[in-house]
Amino acid sequence: MASNPGGRCCTIGVKHEGEAKGELKNIGNISTYFAYPEDKKTDNAVLILPDVIGHEFINAQLIADQFAANGYFVVMPDLFEGDPIPLNRPEGFDIMAWLQKGRKGKGHGKDQVDPIVEAVIKEMRDNLGxxxxxxxxxxxxxxxVARFLAKGKGIDVGAMAHPSFVDAEEIKAMTGPLTIAAAETDQIFPVEKRHETEAMLKEMSIPYQMVLxxxxEHGFAVRADMSKRxxxxxxxxxxxxxxxxxxxFVKGKRDIAA
Incomplete structure:
Protein backbone atom coordinates (compact mmCIF):
# COMPACT_ATOMS: atom_id res chain seq x y z
CA MET A 1 0.00 0.00 0.00
CA ALA A 2 1.03 3.61 -0.57
CA SER A 3 -0.53 4.53 2.78
CA ASN A 4 -1.78 2.55 5.76
CA PRO A 5 -5.41 1.95 6.74
CA GLY A 6 -6.99 4.53 9.02
CA GLY A 7 -6.86 4.63 12.80
CA ARG A 8 -8.08 6.76 15.71
CA CYS A 9 -6.01 9.71 14.46
CA CYS A 10 -8.43 9.91 11.52
CA THR A 11 -11.27 10.91 13.85
CA ILE A 12 -9.71 13.35 16.34
CA GLY A 13 -9.06 17.06 16.10
CA VAL A 14 -10.40 20.53 16.80
CA LYS A 15 -13.64 22.01 15.51
CA HIS A 16 -13.05 25.40 13.93
CA GLU A 17 -15.07 28.59 14.34
CA GLY A 18 -16.83 30.18 11.42
CA GLU A 19 -20.05 30.27 9.45
CA ALA A 20 -20.43 28.32 6.23
CA LYS A 21 -21.38 30.41 3.18
CA GLY A 22 -22.30 27.58 0.81
CA GLU A 23 -25.43 25.47 0.60
CA LEU A 24 -26.49 21.86 0.91
CA LYS A 25 -28.39 20.43 -2.08
CA ASN A 26 -28.84 16.96 -3.49
CA ILE A 27 -27.28 15.34 -6.53
CA GLY A 28 -29.81 12.58 -7.01
CA ASN A 29 -30.03 11.25 -3.46
CA ILE A 30 -26.51 12.37 -2.55
CA SER A 31 -26.38 15.26 -0.08
CA THR A 32 -23.77 17.69 -1.38
CA TYR A 33 -22.23 20.95 -0.20
CA PHE A 34 -21.88 23.60 -2.92
CA ALA A 35 -19.82 26.78 -2.77
CA TYR A 36 -19.62 29.25 -5.65
CA PRO A 37 -16.98 31.76 -6.71
CA GLU A 38 -17.90 35.42 -6.80
CA ASP A 39 -18.60 35.35 -10.56
CA LYS A 40 -20.72 32.18 -10.19
CA LYS A 41 -18.84 30.50 -13.04
CA THR A 42 -18.56 26.73 -12.88
CA ASP A 43 -15.94 26.01 -15.58
CA ASN A 44 -13.15 25.34 -13.10
CA ALA A 45 -14.21 23.12 -10.22
CA VAL A 46 -12.76 21.64 -7.07
CA LEU A 47 -14.28 18.36 -5.93
CA ILE A 48 -13.59 17.91 -2.22
CA LEU A 49 -13.59 14.31 -1.03
CA PRO A 50 -13.69 14.67 2.75
CA ASP A 51 -12.31 12.71 5.64
CA VAL A 52 -14.52 10.42 7.72
CA ILE A 53 -16.05 13.34 9.63
CA GLY A 54 -17.94 14.06 6.42
CA HIS A 55 -19.28 16.90 4.31
CA GLU A 56 -21.37 18.57 7.03
CA PHE A 57 -18.33 19.15 9.27
CA ILE A 58 -17.87 22.92 9.58
CA ASN A 59 -14.09 22.64 9.11
CA ALA A 60 -14.57 21.01 5.72
CA GLN A 61 -17.24 23.51 4.70
CA LEU A 62 -14.98 26.43 5.60
CA ILE A 63 -12.25 24.92 3.40
CA ALA A 64 -14.77 24.61 0.57
CA ASP A 65 -15.67 28.28 1.01
CA GLN A 66 -11.98 29.19 0.85
CA PHE A 67 -11.56 27.41 -2.48
CA ALA A 68 -14.64 29.27 -3.75
CA ALA A 69 -13.09 32.56 -2.62
CA ASN A 70 -10.11 31.65 -4.79
CA GLY A 71 -12.30 31.41 -7.88
CA TYR A 72 -13.43 27.77 -7.93
CA PHE A 73 -16.86 26.17 -8.07
CA VAL A 74 -16.71 23.69 -5.20
CA VAL A 75 -18.63 20.45 -4.79
CA MET A 76 -18.32 18.27 -1.68
CA PRO A 77 -20.53 15.17 -1.53
CA ASP A 78 -21.55 12.93 1.35
CA LEU A 79 -19.38 9.86 0.81
CA PHE A 80 -20.94 8.00 3.74
CA GLU A 81 -24.68 8.02 3.02
CA GLY A 82 -25.52 9.81 6.25
CA ASP A 83 -23.13 7.71 8.34
CA PRO A 84 -19.97 9.78 9.00
CA ILE A 85 -17.90 9.35 12.15
CA PRO A 86 -18.47 12.07 14.77
CA LEU A 87 -15.41 14.09 15.71
CA ASN A 88 -13.28 12.84 18.61
CA ARG A 89 -14.56 9.31 18.96
CA PRO A 90 -13.47 7.67 22.23
CA GLU A 91 -10.42 5.47 22.62
CA GLY A 92 -11.16 2.01 21.32
CA PHE A 93 -13.43 3.07 18.46
CA ASP A 94 -12.93 0.53 15.66
CA ILE A 95 -12.69 2.47 12.41
CA MET A 96 -12.13 -0.72 10.41
CA ALA A 97 -15.39 -2.17 11.70
CA TRP A 98 -17.13 1.05 10.66
CA LEU A 99 -15.50 0.79 7.26
CA GLN A 100 -16.77 -2.77 6.81
CA LYS A 101 -20.24 -2.46 8.32
CA GLY A 102 -20.85 1.19 9.18
CA ARG A 103 -23.16 2.15 12.01
CA LYS A 104 -26.21 1.26 9.92
CA GLY A 105 -25.17 -2.18 8.75
CA LYS A 106 -23.74 -0.92 5.47
CA GLY A 107 -20.04 -0.49 4.87
CA HIS A 108 -18.03 2.31 3.31
CA GLY A 109 -15.65 0.56 0.96
CA LYS A 110 -15.01 0.95 -2.75
CA ASP A 111 -18.29 -0.69 -3.73
CA GLN A 112 -20.22 1.96 -1.81
CA VAL A 113 -18.07 5.04 -2.44
CA ASP A 114 -17.09 4.63 -6.10
CA PRO A 115 -20.68 5.01 -7.38
CA ILE A 116 -21.12 8.19 -5.32
CA VAL A 117 -18.00 9.83 -6.73
CA GLU A 118 -18.83 8.66 -10.24
CA ALA A 119 -22.36 10.09 -10.06
CA VAL A 120 -21.15 13.44 -8.72
CA ILE A 121 -18.48 13.83 -11.41
CA LYS A 122 -21.02 12.94 -14.10
CA GLU A 123 -23.44 15.58 -12.80
CA MET A 124 -20.67 18.17 -12.63
CA ARG A 125 -19.61 17.59 -16.22
CA ASP A 126 -22.99 16.89 -17.82
CA ASN A 127 -25.28 19.36 -16.08
CA LEU A 128 -23.32 21.87 -14.00
CA GLY A 129 -21.10 23.34 -16.70
CA VAL A 145 -8.74 11.11 -5.70
CA ALA A 146 -6.23 8.46 -6.74
CA ARG A 147 -8.92 6.13 -8.09
CA PHE A 148 -10.61 8.82 -10.19
CA LEU A 149 -7.38 10.47 -11.34
CA ALA A 150 -6.94 7.42 -13.57
CA LYS A 151 -7.49 7.83 -17.31
CA GLY A 152 -11.10 8.43 -18.24
CA LYS A 153 -12.37 8.50 -14.65
CA GLY A 154 -13.19 12.22 -14.59
CA ILE A 155 -10.66 13.98 -12.35
CA ASP A 156 -8.08 16.04 -14.22
CA VAL A 157 -5.85 17.21 -11.36
CA GLY A 158 -5.33 15.72 -7.90
CA ALA A 159 -4.38 16.90 -4.44
CA MET A 160 -4.16 15.04 -1.14
CA ALA A 161 -3.51 15.79 2.49
CA HIS A 162 -2.35 13.06 4.90
CA PRO A 163 -3.74 10.24 2.71
CA SER A 164 -5.02 6.94 4.06
CA PHE A 165 -6.21 3.64 2.55
CA VAL A 166 -4.44 4.38 -0.77
CA ASP A 167 -3.17 1.29 -2.61
CA ALA A 168 0.05 1.30 -4.62
CA GLU A 169 -1.86 0.17 -7.72
CA GLU A 170 -4.11 3.22 -7.40
CA ILE A 171 -1.11 5.54 -7.38
CA LYS A 172 0.42 3.80 -10.39
CA ALA A 173 -2.81 4.11 -12.39
CA MET A 174 -3.00 7.91 -12.07
CA THR A 175 -2.64 9.96 -15.25
CA GLY A 176 -2.95 13.52 -13.92
CA PRO A 177 -0.80 15.86 -11.80
CA LEU A 178 -0.74 15.17 -8.06
CA THR A 179 0.33 17.19 -5.03
CA ILE A 180 0.48 15.78 -1.49
CA ALA A 181 0.61 17.60 1.84
CA ALA A 182 2.13 15.29 4.46
CA ALA A 183 2.51 15.48 8.23
CA GLU A 184 5.81 14.89 10.00
CA THR A 185 4.09 12.63 12.54
CA ASP A 186 1.66 10.28 10.83
CA GLN A 187 1.23 6.57 11.50
CA ILE A 188 -1.06 6.33 8.46
CA PHE A 189 1.37 7.97 6.02
CA PRO A 190 4.71 7.46 7.79
CA VAL A 191 8.22 7.94 6.44
CA GLU A 192 8.41 4.58 4.67
CA LYS A 193 5.06 5.13 2.93
CA ARG A 194 6.04 8.63 1.86
CA HIS A 195 9.26 7.26 0.37
CA GLU A 196 7.40 4.39 -1.29
CA THR A 197 4.96 6.83 -2.85
CA GLU A 198 7.74 9.15 -3.94
CA ALA A 199 9.58 6.28 -5.62
CA MET A 200 6.45 5.32 -7.56
CA LEU A 201 5.75 8.89 -8.65
CA LYS A 202 9.35 9.33 -9.79
CA GLU A 203 8.87 6.46 -12.25
CA MET A 204 5.65 7.91 -13.65
CA SER A 205 5.19 10.57 -16.31
CA ILE A 206 2.90 12.89 -14.34
CA PRO A 207 3.88 16.14 -12.59
CA TYR A 208 4.00 15.61 -8.83
CA GLN A 209 4.83 17.39 -5.62
CA MET A 210 5.08 16.31 -2.00
CA VAL A 211 5.46 18.80 0.84
CA LEU A 212 6.27 17.68 4.38
CA GLU A 217 0.19 15.21 12.91
CA HIS A 218 -2.24 13.30 10.71
CA GLY A 219 -5.37 15.38 10.09
CA PHE A 220 -3.68 18.78 10.35
CA ALA A 221 -5.03 20.12 7.03
CA VAL A 222 -8.62 19.83 8.31
CA ARG A 223 -8.63 19.42 12.08
CA ALA A 224 -5.59 21.37 13.28
CA ASP A 225 -5.57 23.14 16.64
CA MET A 226 -5.51 26.72 15.36
CA SER A 227 -4.39 28.01 18.75
CA LYS A 228 -1.00 26.44 18.04
CA ARG A 229 1.13 28.59 15.79
CA PHE A 249 -3.11 22.80 -13.76
CA VAL A 250 -6.85 23.57 -13.63
CA LYS A 251 -7.11 27.30 -14.35
CA GLY A 252 -3.77 27.44 -16.11
CA LYS A 253 -4.78 24.49 -18.32
CA ARG A 254 -1.19 23.32 -18.51
CA ASP A 255 -0.82 20.24 -20.68
CA ILE A 256 -1.34 17.26 -18.39
CA ALA A 257 -1.37 14.44 -20.89
CA ALA A 258 0.50 11.48 -19.43
Missing amino acids: VKRVGSVGYCFGAKY YSDV EAKFAKEAAFLQHVQWFDE
Whole structure:
Protein backbone atom coordinates (compact mmCIF):
# COMPACT_ATOMS: atom_id res chain seq x y z
CA MET A 1 0.00 0.00 0.00
CA ALA A 2 1.03 3.61 -0.57
CA SER A 3 -0.53 4.53 2.78
CA ASN A 4 -1.78 2.55 5.76
CA PRO A 5 -5.41 1.95 6.74
CA GLY A 6 -6.99 4.53 9.02
CA GLY A 7 -6.86 4.63 12.80
CA ARG A 8 -8.08 6.76 15.71
CA CYS A 9 -6.01 9.71 14.46
CA CYS A 10 -8.43 9.91 11.52
CA THR A 11 -11.27 10.91 13.85
CA ILE A 12 -9.71 13.35 16.34
CA GLY A 13 -9.06 17.06 16.10
CA VAL A 14 -10.40 20.53 16.80
CA LYS A 15 -13.64 22.01 15.51
CA HIS A 16 -13.05 25.40 13.93
CA GLU A 17 -15.07 28.59 14.34
CA GLY A 18 -16.83 30.18 11.42
CA GLU A 19 -20.05 30.27 9.45
CA ALA A 20 -20.43 28.32 6.23
CA LYS A 21 -21.38 30.41 3.18
CA GLY A 22 -22.30 27.58 0.81
CA GLU A 23 -25.43 25.47 0.60
CA LEU A 24 -26.49 21.86 0.91
CA LYS A 25 -28.39 20.43 -2.08
CA ASN A 26 -28.84 16.96 -3.49
CA ILE A 27 -27.28 15.34 -6.53
CA GLY A 28 -29.81 12.58 -7.01
CA ASN A 29 -30.03 11.25 -3.46
CA ILE A 30 -26.51 12.37 -2.55
CA SER A 31 -26.38 15.26 -0.08
CA THR A 32 -23.77 17.69 -1.38
CA TYR A 33 -22.23 20.95 -0.20
CA PHE A 34 -21.88 23.60 -2.92
CA ALA A 35 -19.82 26.78 -2.77
CA TYR A 36 -19.62 29.25 -5.65
CA PRO A 37 -16.98 31.76 -6.71
CA GLU A 38 -17.90 35.42 -6.80
CA ASP A 39 -18.60 35.35 -10.56
CA LYS A 40 -20.72 32.18 -10.19
CA LYS A 41 -18.84 30.50 -13.04
CA THR A 42 -18.56 26.73 -12.88
CA ASP A 43 -15.94 26.01 -15.58
CA ASN A 44 -13.15 25.34 -13.10
CA ALA A 45 -14.21 23.12 -10.22
CA VAL A 46 -12.76 21.64 -7.07
CA LEU A 47 -14.28 18.36 -5.93
CA ILE A 48 -13.59 17.91 -2.22
CA LEU A 49 -13.59 14.31 -1.03
CA PRO A 50 -13.69 14.67 2.75
CA ASP A 51 -12.31 12.71 5.64
CA VAL A 52 -14.52 10.42 7.72
CA ILE A 53 -16.05 13.34 9.63
CA GLY A 54 -17.94 14.06 6.42
CA HIS A 55 -19.28 16.90 4.31
CA GLU A 56 -21.37 18.57 7.03
CA PHE A 57 -18.33 19.15 9.27
CA ILE A 58 -17.87 22.92 9.58
CA ASN A 59 -14.09 22.64 9.11
CA ALA A 60 -14.57 21.01 5.72
CA GLN A 61 -17.24 23.51 4.70
CA LEU A 62 -14.98 26.43 5.60
CA ILE A 63 -12.25 24.92 3.40
CA ALA A 64 -14.77 24.61 0.57
CA ASP A 65 -15.67 28.28 1.01
CA GLN A 66 -11.98 29.19 0.85
CA PHE A 67 -11.56 27.41 -2.48
CA ALA A 68 -14.64 29.27 -3.75
CA ALA A 69 -13.09 32.56 -2.62
CA ASN A 70 -10.11 31.65 -4.79
CA GLY A 71 -12.30 31.41 -7.88
CA TYR A 72 -13.43 27.77 -7.93
CA PHE A 73 -16.86 26.17 -8.07
CA VAL A 74 -16.71 23.69 -5.20
CA VAL A 75 -18.63 20.45 -4.79
CA MET A 76 -18.32 18.27 -1.68
CA PRO A 77 -20.53 15.17 -1.53
CA ASP A 78 -21.55 12.93 1.35
CA LEU A 79 -19.38 9.86 0.81
CA PHE A 80 -20.94 8.00 3.74
CA GLU A 81 -24.68 8.02 3.02
CA GLY A 82 -25.52 9.81 6.25
CA ASP A 83 -23.13 7.71 8.34
CA PRO A 84 -19.97 9.78 9.00
CA ILE A 85 -17.90 9.35 12.15
CA PRO A 86 -18.47 12.07 14.77
CA LEU A 87 -15.41 14.09 15.71
CA ASN A 88 -13.28 12.84 18.61
CA ARG A 89 -14.56 9.31 18.96
CA PRO A 90 -13.47 7.67 22.23
CA GLU A 91 -10.42 5.47 22.62
CA GLY A 92 -11.16 2.01 21.32
CA PHE A 93 -13.43 3.07 18.46
CA ASP A 94 -12.93 0.53 15.66
CA ILE A 95 -12.69 2.47 12.41
CA MET A 96 -12.13 -0.72 10.41
CA ALA A 97 -15.39 -2.17 11.70
CA TRP A 98 -17.13 1.05 10.66
CA LEU A 99 -15.50 0.79 7.26
CA GLN A 100 -16.77 -2.77 6.81
CA LYS A 101 -20.24 -2.46 8.32
CA GLY A 102 -20.85 1.19 9.18
CA ARG A 103 -23.16 2.15 12.01
CA LYS A 104 -26.21 1.26 9.92
CA GLY A 105 -25.17 -2.18 8.75
CA LYS A 106 -23.74 -0.92 5.47
CA GLY A 107 -20.04 -0.49 4.87
CA HIS A 108 -18.03 2.31 3.31
CA GLY A 109 -15.65 0.56 0.96
CA LYS A 110 -15.01 0.95 -2.75
CA ASP A 111 -18.29 -0.69 -3.73
CA GLN A 112 -20.22 1.96 -1.81
CA VAL A 113 -18.07 5.04 -2.44
CA ASP A 114 -17.09 4.63 -6.10
CA PRO A 115 -20.68 5.01 -7.38
CA ILE A 116 -21.12 8.19 -5.32
CA VAL A 117 -18.00 9.83 -6.73
CA GLU A 118 -18.83 8.66 -10.24
CA ALA A 119 -22.36 10.09 -10.06
CA VAL A 120 -21.15 13.44 -8.72
CA ILE A 121 -18.48 13.83 -11.41
CA LYS A 122 -21.02 12.94 -14.10
CA GLU A 123 -23.44 15.58 -12.80
CA MET A 124 -20.67 18.17 -12.63
CA ARG A 125 -19.61 17.59 -16.22
CA ASP A 126 -22.99 16.89 -17.82
CA ASN A 127 -25.28 19.36 -16.08
CA LEU A 128 -23.32 21.87 -14.00
CA GLY A 129 -21.10 23.34 -16.70
CA VAL A 130 -17.80 22.03 -15.35
CA LYS A 131 -14.97 21.76 -17.87
CA ARG A 132 -12.02 20.90 -15.64
CA VAL A 133 -12.04 19.10 -12.32
CA GLY A 134 -9.40 19.40 -9.65
CA SER A 135 -10.02 17.21 -6.64
CA VAL A 136 -8.59 17.29 -3.14
CA GLY A 137 -8.94 14.33 -0.80
CA TYR A 138 -8.37 14.56 2.92
CA CYS A 139 -7.39 11.29 4.67
CA PHE A 140 -10.15 8.83 3.58
CA GLY A 141 -11.00 10.94 0.55
CA ALA A 142 -7.47 10.75 -0.83
CA LYS A 143 -8.03 7.15 -1.94
CA TYR A 144 -10.80 8.27 -4.26
CA VAL A 145 -8.74 11.11 -5.70
CA ALA A 146 -6.23 8.46 -6.74
CA ARG A 147 -8.92 6.13 -8.09
CA PHE A 148 -10.61 8.82 -10.19
CA LEU A 149 -7.38 10.47 -11.34
CA ALA A 150 -6.94 7.42 -13.57
CA LYS A 151 -7.49 7.83 -17.31
CA GLY A 152 -11.10 8.43 -18.24
CA LYS A 153 -12.37 8.50 -14.65
CA GLY A 154 -13.19 12.22 -14.59
CA ILE A 155 -10.66 13.98 -12.35
CA ASP A 156 -8.08 16.04 -14.22
CA VAL A 157 -5.85 17.21 -11.36
CA GLY A 158 -5.33 15.72 -7.90
CA ALA A 159 -4.38 16.90 -4.44
CA MET A 160 -4.16 15.04 -1.14
CA ALA A 161 -3.51 15.79 2.49
CA HIS A 162 -2.35 13.06 4.90
CA PRO A 163 -3.74 10.24 2.71
CA SER A 164 -5.02 6.94 4.06
CA PHE A 165 -6.21 3.64 2.55
CA VAL A 166 -4.44 4.38 -0.77
CA ASP A 167 -3.17 1.29 -2.61
CA ALA A 168 0.05 1.30 -4.62
CA GLU A 169 -1.86 0.17 -7.72
CA GLU A 170 -4.11 3.22 -7.40
CA ILE A 171 -1.11 5.54 -7.38
CA LYS A 172 0.42 3.80 -10.39
CA ALA A 173 -2.81 4.11 -12.39
CA MET A 174 -3.00 7.91 -12.07
CA THR A 175 -2.64 9.96 -15.25
CA GLY A 176 -2.95 13.52 -13.92
CA PRO A 177 -0.80 15.86 -11.80
CA LEU A 178 -0.74 15.17 -8.06
CA THR A 179 0.33 17.19 -5.03
CA ILE A 180 0.48 15.78 -1.49
CA ALA A 181 0.61 17.60 1.84
CA ALA A 182 2.13 15.29 4.46
CA ALA A 183 2.51 15.48 8.23
CA GLU A 184 5.81 14.89 10.00
CA THR A 185 4.09 12.63 12.54
CA ASP A 186 1.66 10.28 10.83
CA GLN A 187 1.23 6.57 11.50
CA ILE A 188 -1.06 6.33 8.46
CA PHE A 189 1.37 7.97 6.02
CA PRO A 190 4.71 7.46 7.79
CA VAL A 191 8.22 7.94 6.44
CA GLU A 192 8.41 4.58 4.67
CA LYS A 193 5.06 5.13 2.93
CA ARG A 194 6.04 8.63 1.86
CA HIS A 195 9.26 7.26 0.37
CA GLU A 196 7.40 4.39 -1.29
CA THR A 197 4.96 6.83 -2.85
CA GLU A 198 7.74 9.15 -3.94
CA ALA A 199 9.58 6.28 -5.62
CA MET A 200 6.45 5.32 -7.56
CA LEU A 201 5.75 8.89 -8.65
CA LYS A 202 9.35 9.33 -9.79
CA GLU A 203 8.87 6.46 -12.25
CA MET A 204 5.65 7.91 -13.65
CA SER A 205 5.19 10.57 -16.31
CA ILE A 206 2.90 12.89 -14.34
CA PRO A 207 3.88 16.14 -12.59
CA TYR A 208 4.00 15.61 -8.83
CA GLN A 209 4.83 17.39 -5.62
CA MET A 210 5.08 16.31 -2.00
CA VAL A 211 5.46 18.80 0.84
CA LEU A 212 6.27 17.68 4.38
CA TYR A 213 5.10 19.90 7.26
CA SER A 214 6.97 19.77 10.56
CA ASP A 215 5.41 19.83 14.02
CA VAL A 216 2.01 18.52 12.86
CA GLU A 217 0.19 15.21 12.91
CA HIS A 218 -2.24 13.30 10.71
CA GLY A 219 -5.37 15.38 10.09
CA PHE A 220 -3.68 18.78 10.35
CA ALA A 221 -5.03 20.12 7.03
CA VAL A 222 -8.62 19.83 8.31
CA ARG A 223 -8.63 19.42 12.08
CA ALA A 224 -5.59 21.37 13.28
CA ASP A 225 -5.57 23.14 16.64
CA MET A 226 -5.51 26.72 15.36
CA SER A 227 -4.39 28.01 18.75
CA LYS A 228 -1.00 26.44 18.04
CA ARG A 229 1.13 28.59 15.79
CA GLU A 230 2.89 25.69 14.02
CA ALA A 231 -0.38 23.88 13.31
CA LYS A 232 -2.13 27.01 12.08
CA PHE A 233 0.73 27.80 9.72
CA ALA A 234 0.87 24.26 8.34
CA LYS A 235 -2.89 24.08 7.75
CA GLU A 236 -2.93 27.40 5.92
CA ALA A 237 0.21 26.56 3.95
CA ALA A 238 -1.21 23.20 2.83
CA PHE A 239 -4.35 24.94 1.60
CA LEU A 240 -2.28 27.45 -0.37
CA GLN A 241 -0.21 24.57 -1.75
CA HIS A 242 -3.37 23.05 -3.17
CA VAL A 243 -4.68 26.36 -4.53
CA GLN A 244 -1.39 27.01 -6.30
CA TRP A 245 -1.47 23.51 -7.81
CA PHE A 246 -5.02 23.98 -9.10
CA ASP A 247 -4.21 27.46 -10.39
CA GLU A 248 -1.42 25.95 -12.48
CA PHE A 249 -3.11 22.80 -13.76
CA VAL A 250 -6.85 23.57 -13.63
CA LYS A 251 -7.11 27.30 -14.35
CA GLY A 252 -3.77 27.44 -16.11
CA LYS A 253 -4.78 24.49 -18.32
CA ARG A 254 -1.19 23.32 -18.51
CA ASP A 255 -0.82 20.24 -20.68
CA ILE A 256 -1.34 17.26 -18.39
CA ALA A 257 -1.37 14.44 -20.89
CA ALA A 258 0.50 11.48 -19.43
